Each structure stands twice: as C-alpha cells, then as structure tokens.
Amino acid sequence: MPAPPPTVIIGAKGFIGSALWQAYHQRSPLHRGTTRTGDGDALLAYDLVQTPPDHLDQLGDTVREAVLMAAISRVNVCENDPEGSHRVNVTGIERCVRWLWQRGIRPIFISTDYVFDGRKGNYREDDPTHPITAYGRQKRAAEEAVLAITGGAATVLRLSKIYAAVAGDGSLLDEMVATLARGQSIRAAVDQIFCPLYIGDLISVIQTLQTSGVTGIVHVCGDQPISRHQLAQQVTARFGADPGLVEPISLDDLQAGPVRPKNTSMCNTFLRRFYHAPFTPATTIVDQLAATYRAHS
Template structure:
C-alpha cells in the first residue's frame, strides 16, 4: 500500500488533499500539521502533530512511516506577514524545505512542492512554466529560493505553482473571496474591491486533484495549476453577487494602491495550463461552478 504524507494538513489545500486521499483505498494517508488536528473529518487517515520546521521531529515522522510520496503543502503564505517577519518566512519556506528534501531523498520519496504565482513580477501574465521568475515581495522571493532548493537537491520532485486558491476551510475564521463578498453584501455593507489586479483563481479541490495526479504519475518538473479564467477581484465579486442575487451596487471599484499593504502584489499573474492538461489530463472548473460547489459544501 502506497503511503502519502501531507504537510500543512490543517490548511485549506491540506484539508482537500486529506479528503481526496482518504477516499483512496489503495493509499495510506498520513497528515501532519502543527498542534492538534483541526479538520472536521477524522476518519480515513492518520494524523501526526508535527511541526515540519523542526528537522529532528519531521525526520522522525518520515522514518517512522517511510512514505513513497511527500506533498509539502505547508508554508507561510500571507505576503504581508512574510514582509513583516522575514526571518520566520525564510525559516518556514526555505530552511524547512531544505530539511524536507534531505529526508525525502533518504527514504526515496517523490516530493511534490507547492509554490505560487508570486514568483513572477506580474508584468507579462499569464505565465507558462518556463517563464523567468522575478518576485516583487519577500514571500515570492522565499518561494523562488525554495524552488531552487528542490530543483537542485531533490532526487525525485515536482513543483506545483498555483494562483489565488479558494475553497471552504474547516476553520470558520478563514474566509475566502466568495464568502467575504457574499456575507458583506447580505449584511448591506459597502465593500471596496480591486479592479487592477488579474488572476486565474483556483478551486482547492482542483489543486488537490492535480497534486494527486502528479504524485500518481510521478510526473516530474514544474506544473502551473489554476483555473482558466483571467479575472480581477472585482469581476469575481460581480459573479458572486449575481449568483446570490445580491446588490452589486454595494461594491466600490478601487485601484490596488488605495490599500496600504507591506508587501507589493504583482499586477497580472495567472497561468497558462496547457502542460497540465496535456500531461495530467487536468481540467479545472469555472469560477461560477466553484461558487456553486462552495454553496453545497
């Protein structure tokens, strides 16, 4: 029976990965995250409370289970937090990745490393896998450094870059653009929504399935995984308002520079996903379908 170890299982992607793998009878899923298990689902997998930034603790975990696949979904991902605390960002995103690569090599595991569209500067999106990276904030820089660690030192690896992941987290404090727009408009509140940034938003279930396909096929190299539609946050919000028949007039279109944020954001990223379609058979849902799916969950 193949064993798959998932880091960051309490996170959004981690939740969807655990859901997906726990349904695979031929897979033994090992989930790990810092502290207690915060997933509502408790069946179908093993949970280990391990901080992946602790080299000794993580090595002990990997040697105990000896997984054939490690999906490294854990990271410090909030760009502003990374800008404010660069040391913590580097330790979590780069140093820990070096340690994970080392133990993955030792046990012969195929490593799937999660990365981001923020490795690009946003001047010429949407991007292909071979386009040159040029981050504009520290989070993106840390992910570029971690990608290089994986490419240069891992024996068997894939890098999965993704864009603006949305889904339903088990933690009620963690919202997403869909629930944020819906809940504010339902309350009759005005919201400011950005019109000059472009992304290809990614449903977390699609991203999890892409990771499963990559791991199952041992498909090495870099993969761009996202939705296909290039949308601004304002256009996303318009779709949410229309779906729920809410007053779109409450939404105020604004430029990104009207917000004061520690970290710069790339203006136009988004991905060209032809490689994922050809190699994996990846086919993402539309953003409107994503809204409908979140309503059902």
C-alpha cells in the same frame, strides 16, 4: 481516477493542507499527514524548524511521495519577519526534502504565483521569475532547492488563488458572498488579475499528476485570467444583489501591507496535457454558498 501512491501531507492543517489530508485519508489509511502539533495516530507532529527530520521515520516505510504544504504563507508575516519566515519556508523545506529524498520519497512542493512580479501576466513555466515580496522570494528559493536536491525529479506546483465552497472559511468566493449577504459593498481591485481554482479541482489535479509521473514545474490554475473586480461582478450578479455594491479600486489604494504583484495570471497549457477534466465553474460554488447563507439568514 487511479489511486496515488502512499503519500504524506507535510502541513495537513491549513486551508489547502487540511482539505488535501481529508481527501487522501478518506481514500486510504496508507496516506499520512503531519502538523506542527500532531493529532494522535492520525497526524504526526512535525515542525519544519524545531523537529529533527529523522522524526519522520515514524511514518514507516510505505510512504512513496510527499506533498509539502507547510509554510508561512501570510505575505505580511513574511515581510515583517523575513529571517524567521525564511527558516520555515526555505531552510526547513530544504532540510525536509533532503531527508525525504535520501529515503526514496519523492517530493511535491507547493509554490505560488507570487514568484512573478505581476507586470505582464499569462506566465509560463519557463518564464523568468522576479518576486517582489519576501514570500515570493522565499518560495522561489525553495523551488530551486527542491529541484536541485532531487536532480529535477521533484514536482513543483505553482498555485493561483484557491477557493472552497465552505461558508465561513474566508476564502475568495466565500468572502464575497458573505459580504453581499450582509448587504455590504465589495471593494475589488480592477488591476489584481489571477486564474482562481476550486480546491476540489486542485486535489484532483495533484492526484492526477502523481499518477502521471509528471516532474518539474507545473502551473496549476484556472483556464482563464480574471480580475478580482470582474469576479466580484459575476458573484454579485449570480447572488442577485445590486451591481452597485461592487466598488472598483486599485491594489495601489490599499495602504496597509507590502506591495503585491498585480497580474499573476498563469498559463496552464502544460497542465492540460495531463489533466483534461473541466474545472468547476465559480458560479456553481457561488450558488452553494448563497444557499447556505440564505438558509441561515
């Protein structure tokens, strides 16, 4: 794979951001990263709300692109504090992007399938957005700001559910395998439908899109929609556990937290024009996780 241009990861600490940072930093020291608190010379301290954008001058003049991962991504937090989360997810992003663009650094903004209301699924990039959560509304507003500031030259990546192969990280498949390893049942919604993707594939996709010069909105997700219940059934079968451990529920049965979109599956046809490699099967990751949990049981 061709090397992406020198890139800064804005928000290199979260689940996806830290994995992205590690992959880029291992590839070249020209890639940089930021977190709210920093980490010596490796990661620059930068807070979307509190830190003046010109603090990023410390990155030097080699950086050519920026992946904006920093966000308040917990849906409940955004719902309970819409003003505070808006300052981060919209105002802070807009301010950062203006600084980047003025200095010739092209932004790649990480968005979400929550910009859709989840009523029909199989969303394409040009489908109307209609978010029903504060988080989704903030991401839509940030998308619009990023594209407006750059005159459409930025890239906006709408992600589906992302999972990893690290035992104990609490991501989608790990949560299911860990539950089965404890002999407990999985409550899985039959009406929550998405197109999950392995984080290693996501990193490869981002690098490919960078080197391909793709701009505008791109749906980055797995090839096929699947419900959380169907996925839980596959995981249970692969793990060799009792199928009865999968308990079908509806998202409506979950009383806590805001109403969430149900069918946020997206069509990745546009992405597949540029990225042709097969995606990692979920069963491969389940096998890795199962081996880890069994080794420590």
